[in-house]
Amino acid sequence: MFALTDGPKQDCTEGRTLTPVQARQLLEAAKGHRLEAAIVLMLSLGLRRGETLGLRWVDVDRERRVLTISQSLKKIGTSVVLGDVKTERSRRRVNLPVEVVDVHAQHELRQREERVASGSDWHESGLVFTSTLGGRLDPSNFRRAFDGVCVRAGLAGWHPHELRHSAASIMLAEGVPLEVVSRVLGHASIRVTSDVYAHLLEPQREQAAAAMSSALWGDGT
Numbered sequence: 001m002f003a004l005t006d007g008p009k010q011d012c013t014e015g016r017t018l019t020p021v022q023a024r025q026l027l028e029a030a031k032g033h034r035l036e037a038a039i040v041l042m043l044s045l046g047l048r049r050g051e052t053l054g055l056r057w058v059d060v061d062r063e064r065r066v067l068t069i070s071q072s073l074k075k076i077g078t079s080v081v082l083g084d085v086k087t088e089r090s091r092r093r094v095n096l097p098v099e100v101v102d103v104h105a106q107h108e109l110r111q112r113e114e115r116v117a118s119g120s121d122w123h124e125s126g127l128v129f130t131s132t133l134g135g136r137l138d139p140s141n142f143r144r145a146f147d148g149v150c151v152r153a154g155l156a157g158w159h160p161h162e163l164r165h166s167a168a169s170i171m172l173a174e175g176v177p178l179e180v181v182s183r184v185l186g187h188a189s190i191r192v193t194s195d196v197y198a199h200l201l202e203p204q205r206e207q208a209a210a211a212m213s214s215a216l217w218g219d220g221t
Contacts, residue, residue, distance in 0.1 A: 018043075018166040022155060029153035034114075036144050037100075037107035038129045039078030041067075042160065045094050046185045049160045050074050053137050054082055056130040060104060065096040066156045069186065073127075090186035101201060104128075168193070172200045 018026065023043060030036040038052050050072035059068040069092050072085050085091050096104075107128070114132060115122045123134040131137050143160060150158050164185070171181045182193035 004015070015183065016158070016162050016165070017169040018155075018162070019156070019171060022153075023166060023170065024154060025153045029155075030149050030168050033145070033149055034035065034110060034132075035129060035142065037103045038142070039146065039149060039163070040100055040103045043167055044097055044100050046171075048164060049139060049185075051085060051090070051186075052082045053127070053129050053139060053142060056126045057108075057128055058126070060128065062096075062104065064102050065098070065101055066093050067096055068093050069220040070160070073139070075139050084137070085185050085186070087186070088189040089188055092183065092186050093208060113194075149200075168197055169200060178215070 026043065030039045033039075041047050041055075042049065042052055045067070047069065049126065051069050054073040055067070055069070056071075059070065061067070069085060069090065071082050072090075073080060073082050075081075111128075111130070111134075115124075115134060116134050121133055125134055125136060127136065129137050129142075131141070146158075146160050147156070147160040149158055168181055168185055171184070172178070176184075178193055178197075179190050181197075182190040185193065186195045
């Protein structure tokens with residue numbers, strides 16, 4: 001028998017992850033690039049590429065340091081279209097690190113300069129990350145720009161989606177609770193996060209076992 005509907009799609013299994021040292025190399029190489037803020041967002045918050053390219057300026061609240069993810073940009077055939085996010089939990093709000101707010105302020109200034117330079121050729125899309133003329137940014141063009149930054153950082157061969165995996169890995173390594181990481185990433189459920197990053201939770205499981213050993217069989221000191 002065939003199912004009448006497709007089951008919910010889940011994120012792919014974990015790919016490579018940047019170490020904190022490599023992540024800093026990438027951030028350094030991205031400085032000054034017109035898409036620096038996009039790379040910073042994907043690495044610091046684990047946003048999907050489509051979510052990043054679908055961001056509107058109205059989604060960015062720099063005063064409260066809150067970002068709203070409500071749509072995604074995709075390439076279908078030769079068309080670049082805006083649509084819904086991947087799952088219901090992908091529609092979310094996340095808090096921005098102070099450093100990310102500063103990078104986005106710089107990005108807004110850069111975009112204003114591009115708008116002035118383009119004159120009547122500028123297309124006002126309301127998007128945060130655009131082509132040099134203000135239109136929707138083709139994901140393939142973003143990939144090429146990202147590849148160039150990676151080469152400059154000495155990290156050739158990385159895929160934009162691996163920034164998402166890297167963000168999750170770094171958050172978990174820094175002790176951010178699994179449920180919080182799941183919500184920041186916009187996973188369909190905490191089980192998805194647990195399944196994808198199970199190997200990273202092993203030290204926490206060992207810590208839990210050691211805690212119980214101390215509490216139940218320790219000398220009480």
